[in-house]
Amino acid sequence: QQQVKQSPQSLIVQKGGISIINCAYENTAFDYFPWYQQFPGKGPALLIAIRPDVSEKKEGRFTISFNKSAKQFSLHIMDSQPGDSATYFCAAKWGSNYKLTFGKGTLLTVNP
Amino acid sequence: GAGVSQTPSNKVTEKGKYVELRCDPISGHTALYWYRQSLGQGPEFLIYFQGTGAADDSGLPNDRFFAVRPEGSVSTLKIQRTERGDSAMYLCASSLGDLSYNEQFFGPGTRLTVL
Numbered sequence: 001q002q003q004v005k006q007s008p009q010s011l012i013v014q015k016g017g018i019s020i021i022n023c024a025y026e027n028t029a030f031d032y033f034p035w036y037q038q039f040p041g042k043g044p045a046l047l048i049a050i051r052p053d054v055s056e057k058k059e060g061r062f063t064i065s066f067n068k069s070a071k072q073f074s075l076h077i078m079d080s081q082p083g084d085s086a087t088y089f090c091a092a093k094w095g096s097n098y099k100l101t102f103g104k105g106t107l108l109t110v111n112p
Numbered sequence: 113g114a115g116v117s118q119t120p121s122n123k124v125t126e127k128g129k130y131v132e133l134r135c136d137p138i139s140g141h142t143a144l145y146w147y148r149q150s151l152g153q154g155p156e157f158l159i160y161f162q163g164t165g166a167a168d169d170s171g172l173p174n175d176r177f178f179a180v181r182p183e184g185s186v187s188t189l190k191i192q193r194t195e196r197g198d199s200a201m202y203l204c205a206s207s208l209g210d211l212s213y214n215e216q217f218f219g220p221g222t223r224l225t226v227l
Contacts, residue, residue, distance in 0.1 A: 004154075006154075016175050032213055034215075036218075041147055041220065042220050042221075043116070043203050043205075043218030043219050043221050044155065044203070044218045045218065046215050046216075046217075049213075049215075051213075052210070067186050089155075090163050091154070098143065098145070098160050098167075098168075098207075099145075099157040099160070099168070099171075100147075100155070100157065100216060101157075102154025102155050102156070103153070104154050105153070105154050
C-alpha cells in the first residue's frame, strides 16, 4: 500500500513559470514532510521540509503548502529555471520513526 | 566537508554472484540508512543502523541481503546469489541522529546491474 502518492509523474514548464507538484498521504501519524531534489547520477538532496503545525513554508523560490485536513502537501517552484530540471520526491516521516517514505517522483523539465 | 560516499558507483554482475556495496557516511553521523531505488520509483527503506547495530532491518527483501557496520562508521551491504530483480540504485544516507527532524544526507548511490 503506497502511503505517499505523488503527482504528476512528469511536468514540463517554461522558464519563468510556476511548477507545482502535489502529494497526498494516508498515515495521519506523519509529522515531517520533506521534499528532495535528485539530479541524474546523484543521490536525493533535501530541498525544503515542513512540519504539520504550519500551513506554508517558503525558502527562496521554493514553497511548501500543507493542508492537514486534506492530508495533502505541495511544492511550488516560482520563476522556474532550466537548472531546476530534475526529479522531485516528496517524503514523509513520523515521530521517532527514522524511515523516510517516498513518493514515486516527478520529473520536472524547465524549457529555456 | 565531505559528504556521504559510496563505492563502487556502478557494479555489473552475473546472476548468482555475490556483491558488496560500500558506504562511507559523513564523519560524526551515528545513524546510517540503506535505501533501494528502482527505475522510476522513489527510494525504499532497507535497513537502519544506530552505531554498530542494525536497529531495523525490516526493509531487507529476503535473507540474501545483509548489511554490517562493524565499527560504527563504514557500512557494507552484501547481496548473495544475486537475481535480475536486484538490479537497482542502492542509496546510502547518514544523519546526526535518528530524531524525526534530523536531515538524512544521501550519497550518490551504487547502480547495480545483474545480468
